[in-house]
Each structure stands twice: as structure tokens, then as C-alpha cells.
């Protein structure tokens with residue numbers, strides 16, 4: 001049985017269609033919805049996002065990210081013995097996006113399942129993969145966050161539709177004798193279901209209720225800042241480390257103001273904060289692995305760096321994973 005699990009490769013993928021705030025404002029104006037680059041940048045830090053083409057699914061984006069992560073790890077798809085996909089926008093009600101992605105990778109037999117924890121999905125998935133590797137249930141896992149949030153946006157609600165984008169990120173997590181994942185801290189509190197949800201569901205072949213995203217932005221903001229600090233501190237305590245040991249903070253990329261407040265609460269200089277929300281928008285479960293891969297490939301994050309990954313999202317769910325990269 002392995003003592004540790006460690007990230008050995010990262011990958012990501014963005015659909016080619018990129019919309020700046022100005023592009024989105026023009027598109028929304030055509031339906032009488034007013035917004036501006038100035039408002040979006042000031043309140044969120046977002047400048048642009050990517051939207052998938054209508055025939056492109058969550059598993060398609062995840063497949064591209066997974067191929068890139070496998071290549072970075074120097075592995076073949078056939079080496080993988082566990083696939084976990086974090087998503088809230090799967091291709092189908094069932095089977096899982098993970099099963100569909102497994103088939104696209106041309107492999108069969110290994111366990112494959114989805115985790116639904118909205119924007120905390122990736123830290124949940126990484127924690128589950130780490131636990132499975134440590135118990136010997138797997139040795140080479142693909143952990144993927146992939147979303148097509150553009151499909152569940154209400155483009156008549158300017159307070160939400162400007163915030164999100166589509167994309168995917170992936171890591172290969174392997175059994176290791178040297179420490180990789182150092183500690184995790186996961187939580188949920190279902191009483192907050194109403195402040196961020198997609199309340200529709202399928203029944204009798206019909207969508208019942210509203211299948212588009214609803215959010216109380218200010219309530220989400222307040223809750224997010226508090227839980228991101230507490231989860232990070234709990235993960236640090238479990239690893240007998242302090243905030244000063246963190247080289248890079250990679251919070252869920254929802255909103256620059258939430259991210260900066262979290263860094264300040266953790267007494268980290270803003271130079272240690274990884275920011276990709278400006279270019280990707282909020283890609284929910286994909287945002288952390290996308291930010292991680294972007295920073296690894298740009299040379300910012302180096303082997304041996306200590307990373308704090310943090311998610312918060314609908315449920316409410318939240319959590320942190322502290323790791324040695």
C-alpha cells in the first residue's frame with residue numbers, strides 16, 4: 001500500500017470560442033440585457049471567458065484535459081486504474097461523465113464515477129482519489145474537473161450570466177513513497193441550498209422546475225470568505241504547517257474580491273495568489289485544475305512547491321487540499 005499520493009502530471013483545455021466582456025455585453029444587449037466591461041471587471045475581476053460550441057459536452061472538454069495530463073505524466077490511458085470526474089454539468093443524467101470519458105480514452109474496467117460538489121468538486125475528488133490510493137484501491141488516478149456552465153446560465157439575469165465560463169482541468173495522481181497530498185479538509189452544510197442552486201430536475205421525461213442557475217451573490221460572497229479561511233487553517237493544522245509554508249494559494253476562481261480577501265485572511269501576499277478568473281471566468285469544478293495547469297505550464301509553479309487548493313460552492317460545500325507539488 002502506498003504511503004502517499006502525488007500529482008505527476010497536469011492538463012487543461014478551453015473551448016476555442018473566447019468572449020471578452022465587451023463581446024458578451026453586445027450579445028446580451030441584443031436581448032435587452034444591459035451590462036458593461038467596467039461593471040464586470042470592478043465587481044468580479046473577470047475580463048473574458050470561453051464558451052463551448054453547442055455540440056461539445058463536458059466529457060469532450062475533460063477528455064482533452066485528461067490527454068494533456070497523461071502526456072505530462074508520461075503515461076498511457078491504459079496505465080490508469082481510477083477515473084473521478086468532478087462536474088455539475090454532465091453530458092447525461094446517467095451514465096456518469098467519468099464513464100463516457102473512460103470510453104473516449106479507449107480503456108475499460110477501472111472504476112469511473114462522478115463527484116457532484118459544484119465548485120468544491122475538484123477538492124472533493126482529489127481527496128477521494130488520495131484516500132483510494134492510500135488504501136491500495138488504485139495507484140494511478142485521473143482526477144478531472146470539467147464544466148459547460150454556459151448550458152445552465154440564465155442569459156436574462158445579468159447578475160449571474162456574466163460570471164461563468166466553460167473549461168476543463170485534470171491531474172494524474174499516483175501512488176508515491178514521498179509526500180504529495182499532505183492534508184485535506186472537506187465540509188458541507190445543506191441548509192444553504194437556496195442561495196446557489198439549479199432547482200430543476202427531470203421527471204416523467206420532462207424538466208420540472210427551473211433548470212437554470214439561481215444565486216444570491218451577496219450571501220454567497222459572505223459565506224465563501226469565511227469558510228475558505230477556516231478550511232485552509234484546518235488543513236494546515238492537520239499537516240503541522242502554518243500559512244507561512246504556503247508557496248501558492250489556488251482558490252476556486254469565482255471572483256477576484258473573494259480570492260484576495262482569502263489571501264489577506266491567510267496573511268499571504270497577493271503575489272502568492274494564483275489568478276486565472278480574469279481570463280476564464282468561474283468554471284466551477286474545472287477552475288482549480290485549470291488554474292493549476294496554467295501556472296505549472298507558465299513556469300510559475302515548480303516541483304517541490306507547497307500549494308493550498310481551496311474550493312467553495314453550491315450545497316454549500318467547501319474544502320481545502322494542501323499538497324507538495
Ligand code: ACO
Pocket residue numbers: 034035036039040043044119158159160162163196215216217218220221224252254255258282284312313314
Ligand atoms: N452589469 C451591470 N450591472 C449589474 C450586473 C451586470 N452584470 N449585475 C448586477 N448589476 C447591478 C444590479 O442590478 C444592481 O443595480 P441596482 O443597484 O440599480 O439595483 C447593482 O448592479 C448591484 O447589484 P448587486 O447584486 O448588489 O451587486 P454586488 O456588488 O453584490 O455584485 C456579485 C454582484 C458580483 C455577484 C457579487 O455579489 C459577488 O461577487 N458574489 C459572489 C458570488 C460569486 O462569486 N459566485 C460565483 C458562484 S459561487 C461560487 O463559485 C462559490
